[in-house]
Amino acid sequence: MEKVKYAGEFEKIVNRIGGIYRSELGLRNAEKYITGLLSPAERKNGWQLSEEIGESTPYKMQQFLYRGSWSADALRDVTREYIREEIAEEDGILVLDETGFLKQGKKSCGVARQYSGTAGRIENCQIGVFLTYTGAKGNAMIDRRLYMPEEWLKDPARCKEAGVPDEVKFQTKPNIGLEMLEETYNAGFPFTWITGDCIYGDFRDIRFWAESVNKRYVMSVSGKEYVWIGFKQHKIGALLKKIPEDAWFEASCGNGSKGERLYEWFINEVNSPNGKGYQRYLLVKRSLSDKDDMRAYICYAPENTPVSEFIRVAGTRWTVETCFAESKGDVGLDQYEVRSYHGWYKHITLACLAHAFLTVLKNKHQDILMADCEDSELINAVPITSSLDDFKKSAVCEFQQVRFEKSVLAFFRFYFRRCIFLSVGRMAYGTPVYRYLASLASSTQTSLIYCVIFTTVILKELK
Numbered sequence: 001m002e003k004v005k006y007a008g009e010f011e012k013i014v015n016r017i018g019g020i021y022r023s024e025l026g027l028r029n030a031e032k033y034i035t036g037l038l039s040p041a042e043r044k045n046g047w048q049l050s051e052e053i054g055e056s057t058p059y060k061m062q063q064f065l066y067r068g069s070w071s072a073d074a075l076r077d078v079t080r081e082y083i084r085e086e087i088a089e090e091d092g093i094l095v096l097d098e099t100g101f102l103k104q105g106k107k108s109c110g111v112a113r114q115y116s117g118t119a120g121r122i123e124n125c126q127i128g129v130f131l132t133y134t135g136a137k138g139n140a141m142i143d144r145r146l147y148m149p150e151e152w153l154k155d156p157a158r159c160k161e162a163g164v165p166d167e168v169k170f171q172t173k174p175n176i177g178l179e180m181l182e183e184t185y186n187a188g189f190p191f192t193w194i195t196g197d198c199i200y201g202d203f204r205d206i207r208f209w210a211e212s213v214n215k216r217y218v219m220s221v222s223g224k225e226y227v228w229i230g231f232k233q234h235k236i237g238a239l240l241k242k243i244p245e246d247a248w249f250e251a252s253c254g255n256g257s258k259g260e261r262l263y264e265w266f267i268n269e270v271n272s273p274n275g276k277g278y279q280r281y282l283l284v285k286r287s288l289s290d291k292d293d294m295r296a297y298i299c300y301a302p303e304n305t306p307v308s309e310f311i312r313v314a315g316t317r318w319t320v321e322t323c324f325a326e327s328k329g330d331v332g333l334d335q336y337e338v339r340s341y342h343g344w345y346k347h348i349t350l351a352c353l354a355h356a357f358l359t360v361l362k363n364k365h366q367d368i369l370m371a372d373c374e375d376s377e378l379i380n381a382v383p384i385t386s387s388l389d390d391f392k393k394s395a396v397c398e399f400q401q402v403r404f405e406k407s408v409l410a411f412f413r414f415y416f417r418r419c420i421f422l423s424v425g426r427m428a429y430g431t432p433v434y435r436y437l438a439s440l441a442s443s444t445q446t447s448l449i450y451c452v453i454f455t456t457v458i459l460k461e462l463k
Contacts, residue, residue, distance in 0.1 A: 009364070010035075013357055016082060020074045029064040030350070036061075037331040037354040044332025058337075065343045072345035079353045080142045080189060086360040087137035088190050093313060095132045096177040096196035096206075097320040098147070100125040101334050109162035109341045112149045118324075128348065129173050131180040133191065134319040138359040141323055141352040142189065143180040146344050147173055163340040174203030181206065185213060193313045198222040201298060211273060216301040218283065218313040227282055227298065228271035236296050240284065248286065251308065253315025261315060262288060267307055270298070279303045283310050327355040 014031050021027040036049035046058030055061065100116025102125045109126070116125045127147040133140050152159060153170050171179070177200050184191075194210050194217040201207070201219030210217045223237025248264040255261070264286040272280040280300050287293035299310050327333035331354040336347040 009361060010357070013082065013353065016078050017075060017353075020078065021068075021070050026064070026068060026070060029060070029068070030070075033061055033064060033350055034354050034357075037351055038358070044335040046337045049332070062337070065338050065346045066340060068346070070346075072342065072349045075346075075349045075353065076143060077187070079349065079356055080184070080187060082353070082360070083133060083140045083142055083356050084189050086356075087135060087140065087363055088133060089135050089137070090190045090192060092133055092135035092191045093193040093195060093316050094142075094181065094184065094191045095134060095317055095320040096129070096181070096194070096200045097132070097317075097324075098127055098129045098173060098199075099324045100127055107162070108339045109164060109344055110146050110148050110152060112151060114149065126344070127173070129176045129180070130320065130323070131177070131184060132320045132323045133189075134316050137363045139319045139323050140356040140359050141327065143184060144345070144348050144352060145176045145180065146341070146348075147171075147176065163342055165341070168341075172203075174200050174206060178203070178206050178209060181209065185215075192216055193218065195219060195313055195317050197317070198225075201225070207298065207300065211278070211300055214276070214278075216299075216305075216313075218297050218299045218310055220314075220317070221296050221298050223296070225296075225298070227280075229268075230271070236282070239282070240294050240296065243284065250288075251311050253285075253311045256318075264288060265307070265311060267299075267310065272300075277303055279305075281310065283314065285314065323355070326358075327351055330358065331355050 013034075014027070017030060018027055021030060032053040032055075033049075036053045037044055039049075039052040041048045041052045046062060050056070050058040050061055053061075098117065100114075100118040100123065102116065102119060102123055103111045104124065105111070111124060111126050113122055113124050114127060115121070116123045116127070119125070129145045129147055130141050131143040133142050148164070148168060148170065150170050152164070153168070159168075177196065181194065192215065194206070194215055196206075196219055198220045201221040202225050207217060207219060221236060223235070223240065225236050226233050227236060227239075228234070243266050247266050249266075250262060251265050252260040252262050266284040266286070268282050270280045270282050272278060278300060279302070280298060283297040283299050285295045285297070297310070297314055301310070324333070328335075331351045333348065333351040333355070336344070338344055338347055
């Protein structure tokens, strides 16, 4: 029963994206592509993905990405709405971050020698800026942008070759992040908090925008940033050296792979905009083992917000790293072979949808088992797993097997008909005898003999 349910969940997302594609063929190609991304194939590159979905060559899927007349932004909107309906909650958190896609050569759109957090050094790579959602029901990517270095946009011939639209202008990564936040807010997506690394926290426009729409934030900032306390401006790097030792307190910012993530913390009010009942704070985190290892945050929230809430939000920034690791490992976010601007957006957005589907499915699976199974031992046999990768590998994801079984049956039925055609002969095509045998081929009761018939046909064809 669960197999049918989970296959049904996949059909729901296919139905959701139906309006994006102009033809049934385009929708079927999208369905195949997402199926390939969800498959257990070790790599989701052109050949392996195509083999996984039953294509003899990768060219059909490549053309689907290169030349398909469909909008990646429209698919992004559907994905965001899907996440909103299934797992988003009003007290959710939006996280801004970036990830690198290592590349060889100079043809891939936006590729350049630039710093990649993925590699931890300067590499030849593309950089994607992402906005993710995190909440009690899971984490998912709701928006994405390809960072275009200035050197690219100053070379019109190179941009034209990669299919970069003329209206694309240079934007810094923080500007890209602000644009995604504004679009998400205007789309009515629910969230309360924003957090991000210091590259986004140092960009004051993000913080000022959040304050203007009454959204709370815990943004990491570098030592070069300034805050006002009273009538004096202070550099954060200098303030960190002046924190009294007795002002630190120990607290956990959540569970990690090795248990509680304990740090020492310091918090102090800083000057805030007048009115609204909101307050800005300087929050500092310090390692228990290395007293020089500190990270500062500027926070904004209603007055009397518990310190534990700021610490909790600061601790959720790592969830974006989880999203990147899961999407790269489970749905091939970084395993693409496209070079064009639109090709990048199409693959990345399809991968975001596939990742969101797994997240939603993981959140739902216990309820579905409870509804379908009265045997508590059977329910406990498929526990809620701690990672998306474990869930994907678990028995709950047997919808993949269901889709595979359907494909195999269809394959054998085709060859069963072919066998009938060869046996009865061309002159008998369309006769009552042929129609009877063809209808027999469509019956699931004959599925056990398909393999034998398939082998017979192949041997006959070889002769």
